[in-house]
Amino acid sequence: MFNRVVPFAAIPLIVLASGAAANELNPDVSVTLDGYYKQNDTALSHREKGFGLGHTELSLSAPIDDMFSGRLTTVFEEHDGEGEILIEEAYLQTNGLPAGLGVRGGRFLSQVGYLNSRHMHEDDFVERPAVYRALLGSHYYDTGLRVNALLPTPFFWQVGAEAFEGDQLSEGDESIGVYTLNTRVGGDLSVSQSWQMGLSYLNNRNIGAGETEEEHEHGEEDDHDHSHGASYTGENLYIADAVWKWSPNGNAREQQITLSGEYLYADDLNEYATSDDYHEGWYVSGVYQFAPQWSAGVRYGEVDLRAPHGDHFHSQSLQETDVMLAWSRSHFSTLRLQYTHQSETGFSEADNTIVVQYVMSLGAHGAHGF
C-alpha cells in the first residue's frame, strides 16, 4: 500500500513546488473535497454513518500537443480506517480527428447511461440512485478504448463503442471483459428548453464465461471487501436515459429545472438464471435551481434484484426517496442537506437518514457537460 500511495501523493507536491498553477506549461490541477455527516447506515450505500470523507479527487489535466489531451484523476477513499488510492481516470483523448471521430484510451468512466460518465462531484444528490449503486458500483470506470462518432446531422447524434478489460465490473478471465455500445440524440425544443436521450448496451463477457459470483452472502452489505465493482451483474445490461432542462430565456444562471430519468435492465445473471431472473431498476429526478445560489430536488428510484445463492436466487428490492436542498456560495462550493427514505425487501440495512455534505472544488475547474 505504501508504494502505491507515495508516488501519487507526491504529484501535487511536485506541481506546487515547481511554482505555480498559473504556469501554462504545467497541467491544470484540481482537487475536489467531499465530506459528510450521515445519521444512519443505509442499504447499498458506499457511505458509512457518522462523519466521513466521500469522493475526494485529485485531478491533473492538460493538452499534450495539438493532437492529444490527457487527464489523470486519483480518488482517495477510506474504509474502516484503512485508506486507499484509486486511479479513476488516466486517459488520452484525441482532439479533432476527421469525420467527427474521437478516440479515448486508457482508464476512464464508461459513457453508458446518463450519470455514469459524469464526475460524482457534479451530482445533485449525495449518492447515485440505488440502481446505479447495485448494477454499476455507482460509477463504472475501467481500462480500455473508446471510439465515438458525432454524425453530421442537423441535430445532435452521437454513436460510440467501448471495449474494457472488465475487471472493475466483475473479475474474470476474458482479456476484453466488457464492451459497450451507446447512442445519444438531443436538441433544443425552444430557447428555454433542451433535451437529450440515450440508449446503451453493456456486454459483460466475464459473466458469460461461466464464472458465478459467490461473494454475495444473501446480498448482505457487510462484505466491505473494497470491491468497487458492481454488486449485482448480468451478462447483458441495457440502459435508456432521458434529460430535459428548462430555464427562462435559456438563462441558466438565474433559474433552471432539470428532469432526468433512467431505466436499467440486466439479464443472463449466471448459468443458473432462467428468463425470470433479471435485475431491473429506474429513477426519476427533478432539481429546481430557483436562485443563482440555491437548488432543491426530489428523486425517487426503485431497484429489483436477484441475488445469486448457489443454483438459485433470492429476491431483493429497494425503494428510495431523496429530498435535498443545496446552497452554492460560488460555482466552486456546495453545501447540501438531504433526507433519504428507504423501504426494502431482503435488505437488512435499509433505513431513513439525514445527510449533510460539502463538495468543494479547488484549483482548475473543468467545463461541465449537459
Add this chain to the structure above:
Amino acid sequence: MGSDMSYTRWFVITLLLGLVSLPARADFQVFACEPEWASLVREFLPDARITTATSYLQDPHYIEARPSLIAAMRRADIAVCTGASLEAGWLPTLLQRASNSAVQPGRPGLFYAAEHAQLHAPHDHVDRSMGDVHPEGNPHVHLSPDQLPAIADALAHRLGQLRPEASGDILARYIRWRGRWSQHRAEWRQKAEALQGHSIVIQHTSFTYLLNWLGMDSRFELEPKPGLPPSASHLSQLLAEPGLKDVDGILIASHQDPQPANWLASQIQKPVLVVPGTVTDSGETQTLAELISMIVDTLEETVQEASGGRL
C-alpha cells in the same frame, strides 16, 4: 443471445441510415459564442450560416454545453468567441465533444476576439477568494469603441483567409464598416462631453470599457465580488458609501435579475437603466454601433434628467 443479435443489427442499421441522410452542405458555417460576434461576422459575410450560442438575455459565463450546440460546433467552419476565459465553463466541452478539427485551439477556425484587444485589469495573481476574476483581464471588450476596430480587422482577415474566393468582398465590407464606425465614434465622443465625470452604479463589469471610454465613474458594483450575485449585506454596505448620493442611476444588463438594482434605486431615489448587454435579434440594437448609440443616448437622457432635477 437472440436479443443481443437483434440489438446489434438495429444499431448498425440506425448508424447506416444516419450516414446516408447526410445533408449536402455548401455554405460557410459560423459558430458565434456571443451575439456581438455573430453581428460582426454578418457585416463582413452576409451569406454565412450563423449559429449563435447565447442571447442578450443569457449570462455568457453560464451556458451549458447542450446537444444542439455540440451539433452546431460539429458543422462549423469557424468559431468566433470572446476568449479570456469568458467561456471557460462550456467552450472546452463543446470543442472536445464536437471533434471538429477545423475549430480546435491553434487552428485558424478558432477566433478569440480578446486576443486582438488590450484588456483592462489583467491580474498577475488571481485566486478564487477574489470572485470570478479572469487573469487575462475584463473579457467584456465588445463595447469598447477603440478596441473593436482591431478585433474587426483581425476577424475580417481571418474570414478572408478561410474564404479566399470572397476575401475581396470581405475586405471591402470591412473598410466600409470601419468608416461608419469612425463616424459613430465621433458622435459618441461628442455626447461623452456631457457624461464626463458622472457616476453610475453597475452590477458586473459588462459595460466597463464603454463607461471608461465615456469618462464615467463606475466604481460602485452591485456584485460583492465578480460573479457572485448581489447580497443584502453588500447592498447595505454600498448604501453607506458617501459617494453613492452623487450617482445618476444604476445600469444593469437585460439578463441580470433587476431586483437588487430596483431595491437600491428605491433607497437612493435614482433610476434603474436596463439595457441589453449585447446586440439583440430585433429592434434598434441589432448591431454593435446601434447598441452603443442606444446606451450612450440612455445615459445622456438620465444625466440630463438628473441635472434638471437638481436645478
